[in-house]
Amino acid sequence: MNDKKSVDIIQEALFSSSVFKEGGERTLNQSFIPEVLNFREDHIRRISQNFRELFSSERGGYSGFSINMAITGSAGIGKTVTSRYTVDRIQSAAEKYHLKLYTDYKNCWTTRTKTSILRSILRDQFGVASRGFSDEESTDILIRRLNSEQAYLLLILDEVSVLNQKDIRGFVHLSEEFGMEHRISLIMISRPTEWKVALSSMVSQRISDVIHFQPYSYEETRKILAYRAELAFKSYALSEDIIDMVSEISDQTKNLRHGIETLYRAGRAADQKRIDEISPELIRRAKNDVYPEMRxxxxxxxxxxxxxxxxxxxxxxxxxxxxxxxxxxxxxxxxxxxxxxxxxxxxxxxxxxxxxxxxxxxxxxxxxxxxxxxxxxxxxxxxxxxxxxxxxxxxxxxxxxxxxxxx
Ligand SMILES: Nc1ncnc2c1ncn2[C@@H]1O[C@H](COP(=O)(O)OP(=O)(O)OP(=O)(O)O)[C@@H](O)[C@H]1O
Ligand SMILES: [Mg+2]
Missing domain, CATH: 1.10.10.10 (Winged helix-like DNA-binding domain superfamily/Winged helix DNA-binding domain)
Structure with missing residues (x-):
C-alpha cells in the first residue's frame, strides 16, 4: 500500500459521513450527563431538599452542615446519573450564592478503599499529593482545608457496598471528626439487596434519607431512549420502529443501559459498514454483544x-x-x-x-x-x-x- 492511500483511508475514516451527529457518539457514553432527566423530577427535588439548609441564611448560629443520604434501586435506572446531575446543579447554585462547596464523585469499584478515596479527593480538589499519608493524616488535611476556607464537601460514593465495613463506617462518621463544625455530606448509592443485607443495619442511624428508585415503565423507557437517540444520531439514521425495538430490549431487562449501549454499538457498526441507516438486524446484533444470552x-x-x-x-x-x-x-x-x-x-x-x-x-x-x-x-x-x-x-x-x- 502506498503512502497516499493510507492517508486517504485515515481521512475517510475521520471525516466520512456517520449516523452520529457531530459529537453525538459521546452522548451515549456512560459518563455523559444529559441536560434533561425525564421522570426523575421527584428524586431530583428530594435530593436537593436535603441540602436546603446549606443555603439557608439562618444557618448563622449553627455552624456547619452535614447530611448522609442513601439511594438504592436496581441496575440501569438512573441512580448514578440522577445523583450526579443534581449534585452538579447544587454546585452551580452554590457558586451563585457565593457558598464555597466542593463536590466529588467516586465509584468504589474504581477507587476501592477509604484511603484511596481520601487521597484522590485531596489530589483532585486541593492539588495535594498525599501518597503515603495515613487516613488520619489525610482526614486532618481535609478538615483543615475545609475549615480554613469555610467550605463544604459533598461526596457521592457510588457502588458503596464494594467498600469494606470499616471503611463505610469511617465515611459515615467522618463528619464527626470535625468537632462542632461538620462540613462533609455523603450520598451513598447501592443496589437494594446489598443495602438491605449489608448496609442498612450498619449505617441507618446515620442516614437521614433513603430514596428508593423504581424501574422505568415501558412508556418512560421509550421516551427516554427517543430523547437519547435524538441527542446522538442524525434524524434520518433511525426510525420509530428501531426506537420501539430498543425500548423493548431495555424494558425486557428493566435496564436502560442495555438500550443505550445497543444504540451505541449499532451506530458504530453502521458506520463501519458505511450504512446510513440503522437496521433492525444491526440492533439485534448489537444487542447480542451487549447481552449475550444464547447458550x-x-x-x-x-x-x-x-x-x-x-x-x-x-x-x-x-x-x-x-x-x-x-x-x-x-x-x-x-x-x-x-x-x-x-x-x-x-x-x-x-x-x-x-x-x-x-x-x-x-x-x-x-x-x-x-x-x-x-x-x-x-x-x-x-x-x-x-x-x-x-x-x-x-x-x-x-x-x-x-x-x-x-x-
Ligand atoms: N431519565 C433519564 N433520562 C436520560 N437518560 C437516563 C435517564 N435515566 C437513566 N439514564 C441513562 O441510563 C443509563 C443508566 O443510568 P445509570 O447509570 O444512572 O443507572 P444506575 O441506576 O446507576 O445503574 P447501576 O446500578 O447499574 O449503576 C445511563 O446512560 C444514564 O445516562
Ligand atoms: Mg450506577
Missing part, C-alpha cells in the same frame, strides 16, 4: 416443532425493516416450514405452546402489547437475543444434523 446448548432442549416455531418467527424478522411479527403470520410460516422438513404441522393451540416455551427460555422476546394507537393491541413477537440471521442459521444446521441422525 450454545439451548437448542438441544427443544423438540423439532419448537425449533420450527422459532424458525417461523426468525424468518419473518429477517426481512429488512421488520422488527416484530404476529402469531397468525408466524403460524402460516410454521406450516410452510413443516412441509419443507417433511413433518406434519400441529394446530394453532400447539403452536402457541411452542411460542410460550421459546419465550420462557429466552429465545423469543416476550409477547408484548402493540403500542396503542399505532398498531392496535395485537400481540407481537420479537427476538432480541440473537440476530435473526444467526438464529436461522443455527437452527437449520442443528435440525439438519438431528433429523439426519434420526433417520
Amino acid at each position: 450454545a446448548d439451548i437448542l438441544e432442549e427443544l423438540n423439532p416443532h419448537e425449533l420450527f416455531a422459532a424458525l417461523s418467527v426468525a424468518r419473518r424478522l429477517h426481512h429488512k425493516g421488520i422488527t416484530a411479527t404476529t402469531i397468525e403470520h408466524s403460524f402460516k410460516n410454521y406450516r410452510i416450514i413443516c412441509e419443507e422438513w417433511n413433518s406434519t404441522p400441529n394446530g394453532e393451540a400447539a403452536f402457541r405452546n411452542y411460542l410460550s416455551t421459546l419465550e420462557a427460555i429466552g429465545i423469543l422476546g416476550k409477547v408484548t402489547k402493540g403500542v396503542k394507537g399505532r398498531k392496535g393491541v395485537r400481540a407481537r413477537l420479537t427476538i432480541h437475543d440473537v440476530p435473526a440471521a444467526i438464529l436461522i442459521e443455527r437452527i437449520e444446521v442443528f435440525l439438519a444434523k438431528r433429523l439426519k441422525s434420526e433417520r
Whole structure:
C-alpha cells in the first residue's frame, strides 16, 4: 500500500459521513450527563431538599452542615446519573450564592478503599499529593482545608457496598471528626439487596434519607431512549420502529443501559459498514454483544416443532425493516416450514405452546402489547437475543444434523 492511500483511508475514516451527529457518539457514553432527566423530577427535588439548609441564611448560629443520604434501586435506572446531575446543579447554585462547596464523585469499584478515596479527593480538589499519608493524616488535611476556607464537601460514593465495613463506617462518621463544625455530606448509592443485607443495619442511624428508585415503565423507557437517540444520531439514521425495538430490549431487562449501549454499538457498526441507516438486524446484533444470552446448548432442549416455531418467527424478522411479527403470520410460516422438513404441522393451540416455551427460555422476546394507537393491541413477537440471521442459521444446521441422525 502506498503512502497516499493510507492517508486517504485515515481521512475517510475521520471525516466520512456517520449516523452520529457531530459529537453525538459521546452522548451515549456512560459518563455523559444529559441536560434533561425525564421522570426523575421527584428524586431530583428530594435530593436537593436535603441540602436546603446549606443555603439557608439562618444557618448563622449553627455552624456547619452535614447530611448522609442513601439511594438504592436496581441496575440501569438512573441512580448514578440522577445523583450526579443534581449534585452538579447544587454546585452551580452554590457558586451563585457565593457558598464555597466542593463536590466529588467516586465509584468504589474504581477507587476501592477509604484511603484511596481520601487521597484522590485531596489530589483532585486541593492539588495535594498525599501518597503515603495515613487516613488520619489525610482526614486532618481535609478538615483543615475545609475549615480554613469555610467550605463544604459533598461526596457521592457510588457502588458503596464494594467498600469494606470499616471503611463505610469511617465515611459515615467522618463528619464527626470535625468537632462542632461538620462540613462533609455523603450520598451513598447501592443496589437494594446489598443495602438491605449489608448496609442498612450498619449505617441507618446515620442516614437521614433513603430514596428508593423504581424501574422505568415501558412508556418512560421509550421516551427516554427517543430523547437519547435524538441527542446522538442524525434524524434520518433511525426510525420509530428501531426506537420501539430498543425500548423493548431495555424494558425486557428493566435496564436502560442495555438500550443505550445497543444504540451505541449499532451506530458504530453502521458506520463501519458505511450504512446510513440503522437496521433492525444491526440492533439485534448489537444487542447480542451487549447481552449475550444464547447458550450454545439451548437448542438441544427443544423438540423439532419448537425449533420450527422459532424458525417461523426468525424468518419473518429477517426481512429488512421488520422488527416484530404476529402469531397468525408466524403460524402460516410454521406450516410452510413443516412441509419443507417433511413433518406434519400441529394446530394453532400447539403452536402457541411452542411460542410460550421459546419465550420462557429466552429465545423469543416476550409477547408484548402493540403500542396503542399505532398498531392496535395485537400481540407481537420479537427476538432480541440473537440476530435473526444467526438464529436461522443455527437452527437449520442443528435440525439438519438431528433429523439426519434420526433417520
Ligand atoms: N431519565 C433519564 N433520562 C436520560 N437518560 C437516563 C435517564 N435515566 C437513566 N439514564 C441513562 O441510563 C443509563 C443508566 O443510568 P445509570 O447509570 O444512572 O443507572 P444506575 O441506576 O446507576 O445503574 P447501576 O446500578 O447499574 O449503576 C445511563 O446512560 C444514564 O445516562
Ligand atoms: Mg450506577
